[in-house]
Amino acid sequence: LTNDFLAFIILNMRLQWRTDLLSDTALVRDVALVCLADGIVGVSFGATAVAGGLPWWVPVAMSLLVFAGGSQFAAVGVVLAGGSPVAAVAAGAVLNTRLFPYGLAVSDVTSAGGSGRARRWAARLLGAQLVTDESVAFALRHTDPARRKAAFWTCGAALFTVWNISVALGVLAGSAVRNTAAFGLDATFPAVLLALALPTLTDGRTRVAALGGASAAVALTPLLPAGLPVLAALGGLAALWRRRRPGAEVPGDSRAARPIPVRSDR
Amino acid sequence: MMPMLAIAALAAITYAFRIAGPLLADRVTVAATAQRLFTSAAAVLLVALAATSALTAGHDFAGWARPAGVAAAGLLAARRAPFPVVVLVAASVTALLRLAGIHLPERARGSSPNGLVVRFRVNIPRNRTISGLGAGKPGETGAYVLDEKRPQPVTSGRRLGPVPGGCRRCARAAASGCGAAREPTRSSWTAGRGRRMPRRRSRAAAPCRGGAPRRG
Numbered sequence: 001l002t003n004d005f006l007a008f009i010i011l012n013m014r015l016q017w018r019t020d021l022l023s024d025t026a027l028v029r030d031v032a033l034v035c036l037a038d039g040i041v042g043v044s045f046g047a048t049a050v051a052g053g054l055p056w057w058v059p060v061a062m063s064l065l066v067f068a069g070g071s072q073f074a075a076v077g078v079v080l081a082g083g084s085p086v087a088a089v090a091a092g093a094v095l096n097t098r099l100f101p102y103g104l105a106v107s108d109v110t111s112a113g114g115s116g117r118a119r120r121w122a123a124r125l126l127g128a129q130l131v132t133d134e135s136v137a138f139a140l141r142h143t144d145p146a147r148r149k150a151a152f153w154t155c156g157a158a159l160f161t162v163w164n165i166s167v168a169l170g171v172l173a174g175s176a177v178r179n180t181a182a183f184g185l186d187a188t189f190p191a192v193l194l195a196l197a198l199p200t201l202t203d204g205r206t207r208v209a210a211l212g213g214a215s216a217a218v219a220l221t222p223l224l225p226a227g228l229p230v231l232a233a234l235g236g237l238a239a240l241w242r243r244r245r246p247g248a249e250v251p252g253d254s255r256a257a258r259p260i261p262v263r264s265d266r
Numbered sequence: 267m268m269p270m271l272a273i274a275a276l277a278a279i280t281y282a283f284r285i286a287g288p289l290l291a292d293r294v295t296v297a298a299t300a301q302r303l304f305t306s307a308a309a310v311l312l313v314a315l316a317a318t319s320a321l322t323a324g325h326d327f328a329g330w331a332r333p334a335g336v337a338a339a340g341l342l343a344a345r346r347a348p349f350p351v352v353v354l355v356a357a358s359v360t361a362l363l364r365l366a367g368i369h370l371p372e373r374a375r376g377s378s379p380n381g382l383v384v385r386f387r388v389n390i391p392r393n394r395t396i397s398g399l400g401a402g403k404p405g406e407t408g409a410y411v412l413d414e415k416r417p418q419p420v421t422s423g424r425r426l427g428p429v430p431g432g433c434r435r436c437a438r439a440a441a442s443g444c445g446a447a448r449e450p451t452r453s454s455w456t457a458g459r460g461r462r463m464p465r466r467r468s469r470a471a472a473p474c475r476g477g478a479p480r481r482g
Binding site for chain 1 (some may be wrong): 269270271272273274275276277280281283284285286288289290291294295296301302303304305306307308309310311312313314315316317318319321322325326328331332335336339340343344348349350352353355356357358360361362363365366416426470
């Protein structure tokens with residue numbers, strides 16, 4: 001869900017080392033590892049939100065309804081920095097645009113429900129909510145439709161359960177700790193974001209765009225109302241665009257050639 | 267404050283992105299460039315958010331302890347350390363530095379949840395001084411950072427946030443333990459983050475110990 005860093009490593013290792021040895025037990029074990037990692041992120045999300053002064057139901061409701069860790073962190077981060085709800089929603093929505101191509105990639109899996117038309121639609125609507133970095137990555141590891149389906153639904157359902165429970169636990173923990181600064185808990189939030197972002201910075205141009213955007217955001221923080229500097233960082237993408245023009249067809253750019261990236265990018 | 271409406275809006279947008287894929291799967295293909303743009307936008311946002319939340323609190327620098335912890339965690343993350351290790355290192359490095367005396371700066375503490383600092387605007391009546399804050403000039407409007415022990419003025423004319431509750435009598439932050447009159451007032455009290463204190467707790471809190479300035 002959020003911890004693509006570990007999920008990504010695990011998936012890659014599995015892909016490299018034991019491509020054809022995957023059994024159901026392997027699936028369950030991998031899903032459990034991903035759930036463990038995401039559970040830690042969920043606890044830290046709940047604790048951060050409550051320690052920052054939000055009511056307990058905000059992280060809980062977000063986790064149930066939004067169920068996309070990166071955007072939840074982003075939205076809450078903007079609000080905790082004093083930003084407006086509109087800026088928070090915008091930041092979260094931008095992070096979630098990638099769910100659209102994900103949905104395209106696993107459309108066969110989510111819509112392949114039971115027999116009747118109604119059941120198929122129910123499965124499609126329910127499955128859409130389970131589209132996350134991890135569940136899509138698990139589904140795309142298999143070519144056999146039945147296995148794709150099993151992987152997607154197992155991972156999605158397990159993640160949904162673990163994520164919501166861990167956020168609730170985090171809310172309890174965050175309410176219990178009074179002086180969060182003394183425990184350094186305020187440093188976990190940026191650390192989580194950084195750990196989520198680093199695996200996606202493989203591309204040199206993206207790195208330039210991210211560094212430029214981040215510098216601009218920090219420089220603008222004393223000047224702009226809270227929440228806007230982060231959105232202004234998207235201006236860093238302009239650098240990316242201009243730089244890409246000359247070499248639009250970059251030879252050997254494997255990521256551009258792949259229609260849907262398996263890797264997660266939160 | 268994050269209203270339910272914002273959560274609902276984000277949830278609706280997110281679900282729309284999710285369901286659009288399966289619904290349009292037969293008709294749409296996403297170009298590789300658009301795909302890359304999504305990925306890059308997400309990365310740029312995350313890094314920017316990480317940088318601002320590591321370095322700043324409110325509109326000010328957050329002190330060295332937090333960026334140091336985040337940098338240590340970032341190094342580990344870049345070396346593909348397990349996720350729990352990254353989070354634990356961030357928290358413990360920051361906590362140890364704070365233990366060693368590198369605290370959040372007073373200005374930044376106003377935006378920390380349990381900080382004792384409040385920024386507020388003063389309108390000083392004719393040629394009076396405000397005890398505990400030093401002499402003010404008539405009609406001065408500025409921001410002050412209040413600590414329980416050492417109230418001290420900050421730069422004048424700083425931008426101020428929305429008005430939350432504050433103690434009307436003693437100019438202390440609602441978070442500072444002064445329980446008097448925490449209802450949001452129409453006066454110009456502001457706190458770093460504009461967080462409204464729950465009224466319920468204010469009644470049970472300790473009474474105002476006084477000694478701090480009166481508003482004119």
